[in-house]
Amino acid sequence: MQSRFRKGALWAVATLAGGMLLAGCGTAATPAPAPAKTKSTAAEVSIGTLYASTGSFATSSMPEYQGLQFWINQVNAAGGTYVKAAGRKEKIRLVSYNDQSSAQTATSLYNQLITVNHVNLLVADFGSVLTSVAVPIAQEHKQLLFDQSGTGTTFFTPNNPYIVLTSLPTSALWPTSLANYLINSHYKKVAIVYCENDFDQSQDQTLTKLLAKAGITPTYNNAVPTSTSSYTVILHNMAATHPQAVIELGYPNNDISFMQALQSSGSTFPLTFTIFPGQLPSLFEKNFGLKGLNNMFTYPAPPLISVSGVNYGMSLGQFEQAFKKQTGSSPNFLNVAGYNTGLILQKTLATATSLSQKSLRQAVSGFSGTITTLDGKFQINSQGAQVGETLPVGQFTVAKGKLNVNIKG
């Protein structure tokens, strides 16, 4: 009996393996929301992108993807977007794959979007790691890459015209307002801890350089691995230098760990700064409550702050209302970033005289500096890096049970 069972099981495994072998050869990933066709028809424009539903980038990638999907739904509900090259409105078809936060998987999938799906417009996944592998592939295939939030310094080179950063300034520009505020407010003793990654280290370099110009040398300036989850000892080391300002540069998980250590240690400083509470306030409010965020300094971003002079796309109020109606939840900054990417694509299609990638790139350069969306001014330099948006410094205050932010610089 046992032998017969074992024999059956062996054949089951062998059959399954054989089936998978046949299935695996010559096929590749299927698009997540399975589009009916792989090539664009005349009446639609195809946009290819990746998202990460699992893994370390899922919490950031999914809201950004949701923002892009929101824009597509809005456009298609209005009968499409104007495509100058076709001289009419066309609907948008999204081809998307799940890279599961893996750069290896993303490599195959970007290639798939270009070589098999032949998408008209290519949009990168969230962040530098998942965007990095798309940069050479897009350049090799002469396909313009709309980089949503990959602010890596190595992406933007003079000989690569096939990249445009849409929704964030390059990370080296982020701390300019913070440095100016520290200098103008006469903070002389500054302690900095930053994570060992491209995003945070480039900010540290800019910040220390600007402080040095004003004659300020940080009392503490050390890197920690990005995987750091306990800041207690580091915080005590920083406190031992008696700083007036404590700056922590990390990803959301690092900011949360740092603030947990700050709360449990009971240490207080005249100024404490972390990056992400201003971009994901509900996440931090859930973790620390209003009291925990009171007086904290951060980079406030839409929807926490409203950009003035919006001349393209929805205003912040309209966006918040429409987004909540469509998805049932209030938007965060990453939703805004995804929607903003959609607006840049919309303007590109409305401006480009053909759908060739060179023409698309020329169109982006042409309207650069002329439009302001709810995410800020869209302006790129000659290498495609976003330089129009700036991130102000703000301080949280709590009044009547509500979180407010005061812009400081």
Add this chain to the structure above:
Amino acid sequence: MRKNKLSNAIILVGLAILFILAPLLYPNQSVPFQMMAYMALAQGINLLYGFTGYLPFGYVGFFGSGAYGVSVLVLLLHWSVIPAVIGGGLVAVAVALLLSPLLRLSGAYFSIGSLAASEIVYYIVSNPNMQNITQGPYGVNLAGVYAPNTSYYAMLVILLIFTAVVMYVKNSTFGMSLLAIKEDPVSAAMCGVNVVRNRVVIWLASAFAAGLAGAVYGWYVSVFYPSSVFDLTISIFAIVFTLFGGGGTVLGPIVGTIVLYGLYNTIGVSSPQYFQLIYGLLIVVLVMFLPQGLTSLLKRRGINVP
């Protein structure tokens, strides 16, 4: 013996034809490229695990060393890319030499020790103080030497070389001595086998395979971060592919990679939750009924598996 040579030749020619034709039949070159990379890694693990029983969880440390080796040689020392790829492989060998005392451990202790060692290499490479050499956390841009077609065929050459190395080891007295060490190192030593030397040689050969694969991978993707090339899932995939097909054989890692990487590309991307479920079930069934891998099905029926 002659039969063995013939079947080995068929495997090598078959692999070459398969991967030469693949990009012509299917335009997304990255899929067969990554399949080759995992196959080469699985053969590297096969050399170590299949013949000595050492299971290196931190195998990705050599892969990442190779990728960073090629980047340093190209960007810092301005080597041309082919010598730099070979140099990347040698960087991995140098790292393996430094880590060779790990071979004093065995079983789970060795596996965890190798994992810790790969983390050390990762943190050294990504350290901001190494920025002048490895670019630290900033990532590497090898756009100047980016050549996807050439690097594709370079990976094929590496796969064929290390498949041939496994064939040689399997049919040589050296391979027999490794199997003897795997069974009982004390008895093997008493029979005149140089246990330490043979273990170190196969450890370095295995690291060279991963280093070369990592170097060509780095060349192929050309823009990467430390976290991308020291990603632990690379180790896990290569180990699972080897175990699934069957270690200690030439065909096992090839079959394991084709089946499981094929499965990954078929449903793993569109429905990761089902993929992980099926993947988990397959591994449970495998461990319970086929601990020697898929190829043991044939062996049990008296069929010789190369």
